[in-house]
Amino acid sequence: MSENAHYGLLKGKKGIVFGPLDESSIGWQIAVHAHREGASIAISNVAAAMRFGNTDELSALCGNAPVIVCDASKNEDVDSCFGELKEKLGKIDFIVHSIGMSQNIRKQLPYEELNYEWFMRTLDVSGLSLHRLVSYALKNDVLNDGASVLALSYIASQRNYWTYSDMGDAKSLLESIVRSYGPRLARRGIRINTISQSPTYTKAGSGIPGFEKMFEYSDLMSPLGNASAVECAEYAMTILSDLSRKVTMQNLFHDGGYSSMGATIPMIKLAHEVLNDKELAERVGLEDFKPAK
Structure with a gap:
């Protein structure tokens, strides 16, 4: 999809993207592409990311999208976020969870010596936050029937990647929440999925020790090569659109074929x-x- 080739896949739809930081982030690219495909969106992140990221720039690129400060690991923040969102956009058609963080990885602690307080924080921010977003979206009656919930995962949820450490556990939790929520949301035609993306040069990804080696290895192992953040965003548009209305509870590999290669x-x-x-x-x-x- 070139910059000028858009299909109106999300025309008339509304949604919110949690976690975009800067142009390198997948959440950022999803927000931009959703706007280009005709959606009205809101953007949300924690206060620190608002200060160090380029959220105002993203808002401008997305038609002056509302920006809502929210820590997705805090019940009161998420509850308030959806209340504010409903006031500004009304009921919505999609939620994108692009949130992940590990202090253990940041401090390069080996898996055998994890700081357990940080470990719990990793699970809360990177995994449990998806459950919190969905639960409070339902409590605030902000989701339309037939809506789509999408979170970003990685193959380390299912296979061991040495330096991905406790984030692998968090992604496992994330995917389990998708499966558990799937049938409950399906009663209203709401679907929930994850995209398992190739290693991608984002701020978060680049902080993983040896990331450049992971990236090069994956690129050599993928018949089509690694998928970029922009390509992931393009794929995400189909999952947020009505074209995927019978796709739910799936972990969708977007990795150039890496996940199927020996x-x-x-x-x-x-x-x-x-x-x-x-x-x-x-x-x-x-x-x-x-x-x-």
Whole structure:
């Protein structure tokens, strides 16, 4: 989809995007694309992100979209947010959850030595907040029948990615909440899904130790290569639109085919070279990760 090619997929719809920070963030791109597809949107983030991000710029790009300060880990904030949203936009047709944070990753604590207070904070902000958003949206009667709820996940919810640490647990919780809420929302035709995106150079993603290596590996392992934030936003438009009205409780992989691959020829060749180059194998610490016998 080029910058000038839009399809009116969200014409007449209203929604809110939680968590956009700057142009690199997927939430930012989803907000911009939703506006281009005809939606009226609101933007929400915590106060600190409002200060350090470019929220005012995003608001202007989205037709002077209302900006609502909200900490999605606090009941009173979320309740107030949806009350304000209903006053400003009326009832809405979609919610986008683009929220994630781990102090353990930020401080580079190994998984075996997690700070448990920070761990609980990771689970609350990155996972449980989705339950809170949906629950308070229902309590405030802000969701239209047939609405779409979408959250952003990562394949580390299902497979181990060493440096993704407690965020992998948070994404598992996020996807479980989607499955648990799915049948309950379906009675009103509301669907809820996650998109499992490729590694993406966002502020949050880039803070993961060794992220550039994860990115390069994923790109080599994906038949179509890594998906960008813009491409994720384009895909998200179909999930927010009526074109996906029978899609719910799904974790939708948007990763260039990575999630279905065993190995690619380039990766097999690289592994072969490393295994047969003792100096290189030692330099990358291969012996440290060999299974015990």
